[in-house]
Amino acid sequence: xxxxxxxxxxxxxxxxxxxxxxxxxxxxxxxxxxxxxxxxxxxxxxxxxxxxxxxxxxxxxxxxxxxxxxxxxxxxxxxxxxxxxxxxxxxxxxxxxxxxxxxxxxxxxxxxxxxxxxxxxxxxxxxxxxxxxxxxxxxxxxxxxxxxxxxxxxxxxxxxxxxxxxxxxxxxxxxxxxxxxxxxxxxxxxxxxxxxxxxxxxxxxxxxxxxx
Amino acid sequence: xxxxxxxxxxxxxxxxxxxxxxxxxxxxxxxxxxxxxxxxxxxxxxxxxxxxxxxxxxxxxxxxxxxxxxxxxxxxxxxxxxxxxxxxxxxxxxxxxxxxxxxxxxxxxxxxxxxxxxxxxxxxxxxxxxxxxxxxxxxxxxxxxxxxxxxxxxxxxxxxxxxxxxxxxxxxxxxxxxxxxxxxxxxxxxxxxxxxxxxxxxxxxxxxxxxx
Amino acid sequence: xxxxxxxxxxxxxxxxxxxxxxxxxxxxxxxxxxxxxxxxxxxxxxxxxxxxxxxxxxxxxxxxxxxxxxxxxxxxxxxxxxxxxxxxxxxxxxxxxxxxxxxxxxxxxxxxxxxxxxxxxxxxxxxxxxxxxxxxxxxxxxxxxxxxxxxxxxxxxxxxxxxxxxxxxxxxxxxxxxxxxxxxxxxxxxxxxxxxxxxxxxxxxxxxxxxx
Amino acid sequence: xxxxxxxxxxxxxxxxxxxxxxxxxxxxxxxxxxxxxxxxxxxxxxxxxxxxxxxxxxxxxxxxxxxxxxxxxxxxxxxxxxxxxxxxxxxxxxxxxxxxxxxxxxxxxxxxxxxxxxxxxxxxxxxxxxxxxxxxxxxxxxxxxxxxxxxxxxxxxxxxxxxxxxxxxxxxxxxxxxxxxxxxxxxxxxxxxxxxxxxxxxxxxxxxxxxx
DNA sequence: TATGAATGAGGTTTCATTCAT
DNA sequence: TATGAATGAAACCTCATTCAT
Numbered sequence: 001x002x003x004x005x006x007x008x009x010x011x012x013x014x015x016x017x018x019x020x021x022x023x024x025x026x027x028x029x030x031x032x033x034x035x036x037x038x039x040x041x042x043x044x045x046x047x048x049x050x051x052x053x054x055x056x057x058x059x060x061x062x063x064x065x066x067x068x069x070x071x072x073x074x075x076x077x078x079x080x081x082x083x084x085x086x087x088x089x090x091x092x093x094x095x096x097x098x099x100x101x102x103x104x105x106x107x108x109x110x111x112x113x114x115x116x117x118x119x120x121x122x123x124x125x126x127x128x129x130x131x132x133x134x135x136x137x138x139x140x141x142x143x144x145x146x147x148x149x150x151x152x153x154x155x156x157x158x159x160x161x162x163x164x165x166x167x168x169x170x171x172x173x174x175x176x177x178x179x180x181x182x183x184x185x186x187x188x189x190x191x192x193x194x195x196x197x198x199x200x201x202x203x204x205x206x207x208x209x210x211x212x
Numbered sequence: 213x214x215x216x217x218x219x220x221x222x223x224x225x226x227x228x229x230x231x232x233x234x235x236x237x238x239x240x241x242x243x244x245x246x247x248x249x250x251x252x253x254x255x256x257x258x259x260x261x262x263x264x265x266x267x268x269x270x271x272x273x274x275x276x277x278x279x280x281x282x283x284x285x286x287x288x289x290x291x292x293x294x295x296x297x298x299x300x301x302x303x304x305x306x307x308x309x310x311x312x313x314x315x316x317x318x319x320x321x322x323x324x325x326x327x328x329x330x331x332x333x334x335x336x337x338x339x340x341x342x343x344x345x346x347x348x349x350x351x352x353x354x355x356x357x358x359x360x361x362x363x364x365x366x367x368x369x370x371x372x373x374x375x376x377x378x379x380x381x382x383x384x385x386x387x388x389x390x391x392x393x394x395x396x397x398x399x400x401x402x403x404x405x406x407x408x409x410x411x412x413x414x415x416x417x418x419x420x421x422x423x424x
Numbered sequence: 425x426x427x428x429x430x431x432x433x434x435x436x437x438x439x440x441x442x443x444x445x446x447x448x449x450x451x452x453x454x455x456x457x458x459x460x461x462x463x464x465x466x467x468x469x470x471x472x473x474x475x476x477x478x479x480x481x482x483x484x485x486x487x488x489x490x491x492x493x494x495x496x497x498x499x500x501x502x503x504x505x506x507x508x509x510x511x512x513x514x515x516x517x518x519x520x521x522x523x524x525x526x527x528x529x530x531x532x533x534x535x536x537x538x539x540x541x542x543x544x545x546x547x548x549x550x551x552x553x554x555x556x557x558x559x560x561x562x563x564x565x566x567x568x569x570x571x572x573x574x575x576x577x578x579x580x581x582x583x584x585x586x587x588x589x590x591x592x593x594x595x596x597x598x599x600x601x602x603x604x605x606x607x608x609x610x611x612x613x614x615x616x617x618x619x620x621x622x623x624x625x626x627x628x629x630x631x632x633x634x635x636x
Numbered sequence: 637x638x639x640x641x642x643x644x645x646x647x648x649x650x651x652x653x654x655x656x657x658x659x660x661x662x663x664x665x666x667x668x669x670x671x672x673x674x675x676x677x678x679x680x681x682x683x684x685x686x687x688x689x690x691x692x693x694x695x696x697x698x699x700x701x702x703x704x705x706x707x708x709x710x711x712x713x714x715x716x717x718x719x720x721x722x723x724x725x726x727x728x729x730x731x732x733x734x735x736x737x738x739x740x741x742x743x744x745x746x747x748x749x750x751x752x753x754x755x756x757x758x759x760x761x762x763x764x765x766x767x768x769x770x771x772x773x774x775x776x777x778x779x780x781x782x783x784x785x786x787x788x789x790x791x792x793x794x795x796x797x798x799x800x801x802x803x804x805x806x807x808x809x810x811x812x813x814x815x816x817x818x819x820x821x822x823x824x825x826x827x828x829x830x831x832x833x834x835x836x837x838x839x840x841x842x843x844x845x846x847x848x
Numbered sequence: 849t850a851t852g853a854a855t856g857a858g859g860t861t862t863c864a865t866t867c868a869t
Numbered sequence: 870t871a872t873g874a875a876t877g878a879a880a881c882c883t884c885a886t887t888c889a890t
Contacts, residue, residue: 023849039342041253044884055851057887066885119341125398126338129331130251135398142399169407172396173389173415176408179399180392184384186337186347187354187391195381196388202422203385203415210414235874257860267876272861447870463766465677468863479872481866490864543765549822550762553755554675559822566823593831596820597813597839600832603823604816608808610761610771611778611815619805620812626846627809627839634838659853681881691855696882 024062027052028072036120040070040127067131074124074134078141085145089152097152098208101174105201112181113193121182146171158211170207177203236274239264240288243281248332252282252339279343286336286346290353297357301364309364310420317413324393325405333394358383370423382419389415448486451476452496460544464494464551491555498548498558502565509569513576521576522632525598529625536605537617545606570595582635594631601627660698663688664712667705672756676706676763703767710760710770714777721781725788733788734844741837748817749829757818782807794847806843813839 030052034043045066049056063069084104092100112118128135146168153159153167162170177200184191242264246255257278261268275281296316304312324330340347358380365371365379374382389412396403454476458467469490473480487493508528516524536542552559570592577583577591586594601624608615666688670679681702685692699705720740728736748754764771782804789795789803798806813836820827 039253039338041251042342045886046884049852056885057852058850060886061849115341119338122334122337122341125334125395126251126331128398129327129334130249130254138399139401146400165404165407166411169404169411172400172403172408173411175400176389176392176396176412177385178392179395180388180390183337183391183394184388186340187350188358188384188387189351191384192377192381195377196384199378199381199385199419200388203418206415206418207411256858258858268860269862269877270875273874278860463677463762465675466766469865470863473873480864481873482871484865485870539765543762546758546761546765549758549819550675550755552822553751553758554673554678562823563825570824589828589831590835593828593835596824596827596832597835599824600813600816600820600836601809602816603819604812604814607761607815607818608812610764611774612782612808612811613775615808616801616805619801620808623802623805623809623843624812627842630839630842631835680879682879692881693856693883694854697853702881 023054024072027054027059027062027069028076030054031069032073032076032120035070035073035123036116039123067133070127070131071133071137073120074127074137077120077124078137081141081145082148085148089148092152097156098205101204101208102201105204106197108178109181109193109197109200112178113185113191115185115189118182118185122186146175153208156208158209161211174204174207235266236284239266239271239274239281240284242266244285244288244332247282247285247335248328251335279345282339282343283345283349285332286339286349289333289336290349293353293357294360297360301360304364309368310417313416313420314413317416318409320390321393321405321409321412324390325397325403327397327401330394330397334398358387365420368420370421373423386416386419447478448496451478451483451486451493452500454478455493456497456500456544459494459497459547460540463547491557494551494555495557495561497544498551498561501544501548502561505565505569506572509572513572516576521580522629525628525632526625529628530621532602533605533617533621533624536602537609537615539609539613542606542609546610570599577632580632582633585635598628598631659690660708663690663695663698663705664708666690668709668712668756671706671709671759672752675759703769706763706767707769707773709756710763710773713757713760714773717777717781718784721784725784728788733792734841737840737844738837741840742833744814745817745829745833745836748814749821749827751821751825754818754821758822782811789844792844794845797847810840810843 027048031043031048034047034051037043038047045056045059048069049059052059059069063072088097088100088104091103094100095103112121124134124138128138150168150171153171159167159170239260243255243260246259246263249255250259257268257271260281261271264271271281275284300312300316303315306312307315324333336346336350340350362380362383365383371379371382451472455467455472458471458475461467462471469480469483472493473483476483483493487496512524512528515527518524519527536545548558548562552562574592574595577595583591583594663684667679667684670683670687673679674683681692681695684705685695688695695705699708724736724740727739730736731739748757760770760774764774786804786807789807795803795806
């Protein structure tokens, strides 16, 4: 994590709030805005420089090259993903996993249905098909998230008797639904969100409660 | 359709196999390969020229600019989408829509789970967030496909009593699942396809048969 | 003259109305239109092909290269110049050179003040600074025209006593005035033509009549 | 003025000798040489790069595009024109406008009769027929110069009684003569300058002194 | 740490010209 | 005589990256 800084020796992987880190965030934030609007390839370092208020030359002080900035953005995104997963885990302790998940359907949809969010996610996936590094980051983060959730699902009495494969497949399908929303948002912008939420909740509930 | 050729007057909109058309296909095929491997922006005309065996200059005889080639690829893709929709419609006449759809789950998954297919689809969606033209193409084709299928669904006795909004939302969710597979394939390449197919079939069946 | 055709052996320099000649004119006419609107360098053979209705390949049957087309246009222009000179000569036989020339002031101004005419003339001169061939054509035609007119002027009783150099200089200045109009038209499009004509007539008359 | 630099905020419109300005001049000087020899369209950025000793990429740091370089050259030229006009104005205060102008005939002719000067002026005019921007620059500068001189002429006792239109027309014709010299130089390189100067002086004197 | 001038490779696109038919 | 598909060089321009300060 945060390996993208050049003076790596000054950032001992744990400290996250040194001066360099702040400046890094400044760049990443600007880059995020640009990538969102124009995609990775159509975003020039010059533009990132202007938006971030940091000179092009100095950006290279923090990031080896443009790819490293992309990696930084991807990492940010995946960190958020894992944070949401962790949130789900914590909430399921208090209200139970089914209700915790049901409660997350709505914000989850809102998140993917935000066109900007969806765009950047798609952009990252497109990059993953080209950059081995990005692909690995994405797949590893996804695996971690899945493993965490699977752990939770295994504790559900209703699903306890299901074979592990079936459980994993159900999780995969649940994730598929949320993933699909990012695409649907772009293909069908006029989608009726309220009705869609109801249907998705029904699907999720079935997948979480059907014991056979 | 197929308006992307410059000498548009030579392609009478119906015949698709004239000489110009063949050369166009030659370019589109090569472009498809390149776009798949490197994405739209990282694919140079030079490379398309080499792969297609057509000089860079001559490519511009058939396509006004690079964007037109992208549009050609997108159109190809969307045409296939509509063909698959039409196929579903025809099959549902003989075996009923539920069974027709269930029969399409497996090939549908196989299609999206093909990494190459998924990659190009994601690439197209990424482009749609930047190019108004591509976005329009994608959304219009999607709307047509949705309208066609909705027509079918309305004939289902089990769903006839459902409000139109609910029906549309169910369709949206079904499509979401298939869309999501393109992403899941990239995030979770080790996915157990057989189990996933079973779960998806169950979801689809519920959405097609539950009357309330 | 008309040396620009490739099958030069078919056009024995005198015959001007063979089939090839007609086709040549077809190209030159189209080229003239294009050069006028966009200049020599911004006019592509492709465009000339479209405007003339002759295929690009076939244009090269009549003209060795683009430069030859330019030369053809220039020659056309210079031929017109010499024709106007000849006209002046003929008219001066009947009405006298002073009146003949005075009568030509108005149409002469109208000619140069036509923005299109002026544009192409300027274009030709610009080309003359780059192409030795064009420069030679322009200078030679100009010399012929000057010599012809000088012959006339020498017959004027009022000017007969002037040294030859003075006479030539007066002619040069008269030509300068008309040349300048092509530029003035472009720099000062709102110029009052009627008043300008009066002033120019006065200048010309002075140059033609002042005996000292 | 001098707005052609991209970092326009660094050139406070009055100071003309900052570092950026020097580099700009370096490019403009090289471009001027090239334009003179080969014209605008036949001069590549690459060549300007070589002549100016600045990399092609960096040229675009100072000029948005090639047209902006052309505009820079044109502006330089027009600035010189206005400077010469101003000079005339100042000299006419001391020696009177007629003598001031007569004194300028000789250097004025020498200027236009310099083949290089004439060539670039013609080139600019040719460009003006194609580029609205250049046409506007040329016409506006010409209008300013004319207005300035007209102001002077109105103070001449001999001309005071002339109608304004007549006065303007005389000015137009005087300018026409000088303009024409640029063309004459190209068409008639062997022109006898001394004799021509005498004749032109006589014309100018008549236009400045004849009261009717 | 910070700047931004500078580079040069490489991108898209156009165009004069050729050649098989 | 006539076509127009085809080529490939070269044009303009952008951009990631480096380096002197």
